[in-house]
Amino acid sequence: MTEQSSAAPRLGEFLRARRTAADPARWGFESDRHRRVPGLRREELAQLSQVSVASIARIEQGRTHRASKDVLTALADALELSGEERAYLFVAAGRSTDDDGRRSPGTPHDDAVPVALAQLVHDLTDVPALVLNRRLDILLWSRAAAALFVDFGLLTRLDRNLVRLAFCHERYRALFGHQWESMARNVVAALRSQADRCPDDTALQALVGELVIHDSLFAAWWGATTHPVSKPPRLTCHHPTAGEITLEIHVLRSEGHQRADLTLVTCAPRPNSPSQQALRLLLEGIGDVDRAVAG
Known part of the structure; x- marks a missing residue:
């Protein structure tokens, strides 16, 4: 669609x-x-x-x-x-709220990722990696991320968003089992932090408005007085074919002048662990796929 x-x-x-x-x-x-x-x-x-x-x-x-x-x-x-x-x-409705019809601040306008960052993701052959903007839209992903989480290329650009995935995509939610709530709360807190920093981002406001209406848990967590971000150092995925894979989460923010709003998230299993072996077998099973695909 x-x-x-x-x-x-x-x-x-x-x-x-x-x-x-x-x-x-x-x-x-x-x-x-x-x-x-x-x-x-x-x-x-x-x-x-x-x-x-x-x-x-x-x-x-x-x-x-x-x-x-x-x-x-x-x-x-x-x-x-x-x-x-x-x-x-x-x-x-595909409209800006600006009176003169120009794009309003924060409306998606440029999904380009700097070449150096794109090359880095391309080179992360066996590591699930995502490049996010401040609305947590997924702009770039490694082949390992697509294999482990969801095939982002099959989603519409609108649905390639960590918040929508966490609350609206049943298969993605199921990957995290009992850790889903902790993961989802951190996603909400991260989005709240961005919304506080960028109050004029109408696209971000629209995303929040949509989820407040359609998901009661999101609405409750968004309306909470405090939104502490306590990113878990590890996250366990329950992949339907690869089994249980535990990942170390690392978040790196772009400092470049081109796109300072970008974030690189890597999810790497510990070296020589059963999780690394399970991920390697999963990647071997999907064949020669492009290692990084731009949205």
């Missing part, structure tokens, strides 16, 4: 979820047992936003993914969306 084809359903599902979650009484509409569906009716949202019922229906049914900025603004104002929810509405 292409990113364009998945945009319309994401936008429609989000708008419908916000409409049905709204309290009609908040806007002076009757809220009683005679309503067949919860929340605002389309006709009521149309009245509040001055957007036609037909336009709202088209968006919710996934028949359009390029609603105009005026329409999106009117719907966001009518539903009193939060900043994060509003950002997600615009990003799901």
Whole structure:
């Protein structure tokens, strides 16, 4: 599925979820047992936003993914969306929230990885390695990472994100067994740290808004007062064919002026350990695949 084809359903599902979650009484509409569906009716949202019922229906049914900025603004104002929810509405529609139509700060615009960093990942033949931006999008990965975790090349660019993988990808979640919660909490804390440093990153806000709505655990952890990051020195994966593989986690931040927002994460088993042997056998089984693939 292409990113364009998945945009319309994401936008429609989000708008419908916000409409049905709204309290009609908040806007002076009757809220009683005679309503067949919860929340605002389309006709009521149309009245509040001055957007036609037909336009709202088209968006919710996934028949359009390029609603105009005026329409999106009117719907966001009518539903009193939060900043994060509003950002997600615009990003799901492929729009910037800038008035002049230019990209807003933090909107994905350049997935290029510096040549030296890309070469380093390419040379990490037997080591699972990922290059992340501040939104924890996966921009580059080693063949070992694809073999051990998930084939990132089969995912849409939108879904190549550590947060979405941790909360929305069942196979990825299952790899970590009882360690999933610890791993996921650290992912949330890392994203919170980036959000605090880059409050104008609307794409990051949109990601948060999406997950707050769709995952109650993410919403609870994101709303916590403190977000301590205690990266585990080791993480054990339960691969369906290779078995249990324990990895040492190392996080290196880019200091170069080209892309100072990038992070290199390596996950290496201890030398001469059963985990290293299991990973080696897994890699031998996948044949000659490109060792690093750019998104």
